Amino acid sequence: xxxxxxxxxxxxxxxxxxxxxxxxxxxxxxxxxxxxxxxxxxxxxxxxxxxxxxxxxxxxxxxxxxxxxxxxxxxxxxxxxxxxxxxxxxxxxxxxxxxxxxxxxxxxxxxxxxxxxxxxxxxxxxxxxxxxxxxxxxxxxxxxxxxxxxxxxxxxxxxxxxxxxxxxxxxxxxxxxxxxxxxxxxxxxxxxxxxxxxxxxxxxxxxxxxxxxxxxxxxxxxxxxxxxx
Numbered sequence: 001x002x003x004x005x006x007x008x009x010x011x012x013x014x015x016x017x018x019x020x021x022x023x024x025x026x027x028x029x030x031x032x033x034x035x036x037x038x039x040x041x042x043x044x045x046x047x048x049x050x051x052x053x054x055x056x057x058x059x060x061x062x063x064x065x066x067x068x069x070x071x072x073x074x075x076x077x078x079x080x081x082x083x084x085x086x087x088x089x090x091x092x093x094x095x096x097x098x099x100x101x102x103x104x105x106x107x108x109x110x111x112x113x114x115x116x117x118x119x120x121x122x123x124x125x126x127x128x129x130x131x132x133x134x135x136x137x138x139x140x141x142x143x144x145x146x147x148x149x150x151x152x153x154x155x156x157x158x159x160x161x162x163x164x165x166x167x168x169x170x171x172x173x174x175x176x177x178x179x180x181x182x183x184x185x186x187x188x189x190x191x192x193x194x195x196x197x198x199x200x201x202x203x204x205x206x207x208x209x210x211x212x213x214x215x216x217x218x219x220x221x222x223x224x225x226x227x228x229x
Contacts, residue, residue: 005199011069013199020062022210028058051214059175066170071101073162084172091157098140100163186225
């Protein structure tokens with residue numbers, strides 16, 4: 001059964017397929033010695049040993065396939081994680097729906113770290129959000145007009161804002177998934193992609209509870225940077 005979470009205002013994250021699990025990690029490791037599973041206590045101990053000592057290839061034998069709907073600017077950050085396979089909806093072949101991300105609240109630049117933002121008081125916040133909405137709607141109005149006049153989809157799409165929702169499939173092994181979580185759950189990551197990472201963490205915990213526990217124990221440094229963990 002698919003696991004699905006609503007994210008942001010119009011997005012979602014859905015687990016489509018899963019292969020492997022904690023036992024798969026153990027089996028992949030023990031094949032080196034021509035053996036397999038030896039019971040929960042020994043198997044879990046081995047998995048923790050692998051994580052602690054950074055023997056990570058056995059974790060590559062568990063694979064997640066996600067269907068993601070997110071704003072384009074979130075997808076562009078996501079695709080920086082190259083140890084995975086992606087297929088995204090194409091604006092050359094398909095017309096974009098008039099769907100865009102509109103934040104409920106605006107954030108200010110962090111005074112502690114120039115790479116971070118934080119929620120705070122923004123002067124005339126509601127007015128500014130309305131202006132964002134107006135320009136997004138105008139962009140899609142022009143997009144539709146271009147298409148109606150016969151302009152090719154691949155060219156008309158360039159007026160669409162970065163807030164436009166896109167969709168893609170992401171197939172990733174557990175090792176790469178943990179790297180994604182380590183980076184995108186950190187408070188230095190952008191708020192919007194962190195919201196997706198939180199949902200992935202829930203799925204990861206359910207599907208691979210031992211690996212999840214070992215990940216928290218050995219891979220997550222600076223625990224203060226991970227308020228969700």
